[in-house]
Amino acid sequence: MSSILTAVAVICAINTALAILLLIAEALIVDTGECRITINGEKELTVNGGRSLLATLKDEQIFIPSACGGRGSCGLCKVAVREGAGPLLPTETPWLTPEERKAGIRLSCQVKVRRDLSIKIPDELFSVRQYSTKVEDITDLTHDIKQVTLKLLDPPEINFKAGQFIQIEVPPYALTDEPVYRAYSISSDPAEKDRIELEIRYVPNGICTTYVHKRLKAGDTVTLNGPYGEFGLSDSDSEIICIAGGSGMAPIKSVLLEMARAANPRRCRYFFGARSGRDLFLADLMRSLEKKLPNFSFIPALSSPQPEDRWDGETGMVTEVVGRHVKDASRAEAYLCGSPLMIDACVKLLREKGMPEDKIFYDKFA
C-alpha cells in the first residue's frame, strides 16, 4: 500500500515541478510584448502578443463569428490578413479555397499574434456587441427542443436582421473548464428589440445544449454576442421556398414574423420536416400566419408518423414532399436551415428543379 502511495506522490511531485518550470519558461519566453493590429487600414489596436487573433480581438470587443470557440473545427472565423500572419498552417488548409488563400484569408483562431498585423474585416462586425441578458422564460416546444426567451439588460436593445444568429457564452461548469461559445439563430421578430428568442435542441453531452436544458432557469443571466450572419430574406419579389427541420425552425420563423408584420405579398411555401407528431411544433403559430399572409402556406411533413398522431398531412422525407409540391423552381428562391445532410439533399433537389445555385441560401448546423 505505502509503495503505491510513494509511487503516486513521486509522479505527482515530478509532474508539478515540471509544470511549474514550464509556466515560468512560458512567462519568460512566449510573451512577445506589444503588437499593433491595424483593422481595415483605419482603426489601430495595441495588444499583447502571444495569443490567437480571435481571442485577442475578442478582448478588444471585436467579435469574429466562430461556432466551435477557437478549436479550428468550424472554419467560420475567417479574416483577411494582409500582413504579419506567417505561413498557412496545416490546421487551416482544409477550410480555405484556393481563391481564399490567394486573398490572404486565414482562420483567426489559428493565427497567432506575434508581430504587427494588418487585417480586414467586414464593417458590420463592428456593430457586433456583447450583451448581458436575463432568462425570462424557458418553455418546451417538443420533447427535446426548448424555447429560451432572453430579456436584454445591457445594452437594453439589439438591432438584428431576421435570419441572423448570436453566440451564447456558456460559463465553465461540469462539462467544460473554460467558457465556450455556441451559435444559435434568433427566432423572434426583429421589431422586438428588447428581447430575443432562441430554439435550442438537446444534444446528449453537448456542452451548450446540456447547459441550457439541464442547468439554465428563469432569472439566470446569460452573456451573448452578435448579431452575425448573412442569412435573411432577399429584396426581390420572386417566390419563396423555405425548408427547415428541427430547430432549423428558428431563423425561418423570424423571417416569417417579419413578413407578417410588413404584410409581404410574396408567395411563400414553408416545408417543415419532422420525424413524428411529437417533433412537430409551433404549428398553431404557422396556421395563424397563413391567415395573416394570403400567399403563405405551411406544409409540415412527418417522415414516420405514429398511430397516435392521427396524421393526415404529408408523409415522407422533407425532400420527397418538396419534390411532390414544387415542379419548377427556376424562378424561386430557397431558404434552408437544418442538418448538413438535409441541406445537401435539398440543394441537390432544388438544383434538379432548375433553381440557380446563387438563389439557394442556407445556414448549416455544424
Place this chain on the structure above:
Amino acid sequence: MQELGFFAILFSAVFTNNILLTNYLGMCSFLGCSREIKTALGLGSAVIFVTAATSVLNWLVYAFILVPLDLVYLRFIVFIVVIAAFVQLVEMIIERVSEPLYNALGIFLPLITVNCAILGVSLFMVIREYTFTQAAGYGLGSGAGWALAIVAMAGIRQRLAQRSRIPRGLEGPGIALIIAGTMALAFMGFNGMINLN
C-alpha cells in the same frame, strides 16, 4: 567492462554505436524531416539539446529519486514526462528565436517527444549502468550522432533530388530507406573500435 571516459563514450555514441544507424531508433522523423539540410540541421540541433539535457536530468531523477525509493519500475513514465516537458521548452525557444525554423519543423517538433531515440538513450544508460559523466557523454553523443545521420541523409537526398533520376517505384520513402540501409552498412565499418555494450 573497461571504464570508458566522457569523450570515449561521446565518440562511440556518434560513430560506432550511432543510435539511429545501429539501433534504428528515431526513424520516423529521420525519414520525414530529411529532405533539406537546413530543416535537418534544425531538427538535429533540437534533438541534440533534448537528448543531452534529458539524459542528464533523467539520470539524476533515476539515481536520486527512483532508486532510493525503490520505484525503478516507474522509469518509463517518468522519463517520458521529463522528455515531454523538455520538448515543450524547446518548442517555445525555437518559436521565439526562429519562426521560419519553427514552421519548417512543423509537426515534427512536438513529435520529438515520442522520438524513440531519446527515450532509448535514457533507457540504455540505465540498463548499462553508466555513471553520471558517462550518461552525459552518451546523451550528448547520441544526440550528435542522430543529428549527424539526419544531416548526412538530408545532404544525400538533396543532391539526389537535384541530379539523379530515381526509378519511379522507388521515389520518396523507398529510396530513403535504401540510403539509410547503405549508411548503416558504412557505419558498421566503425564497429569494434570501441565496444559500448
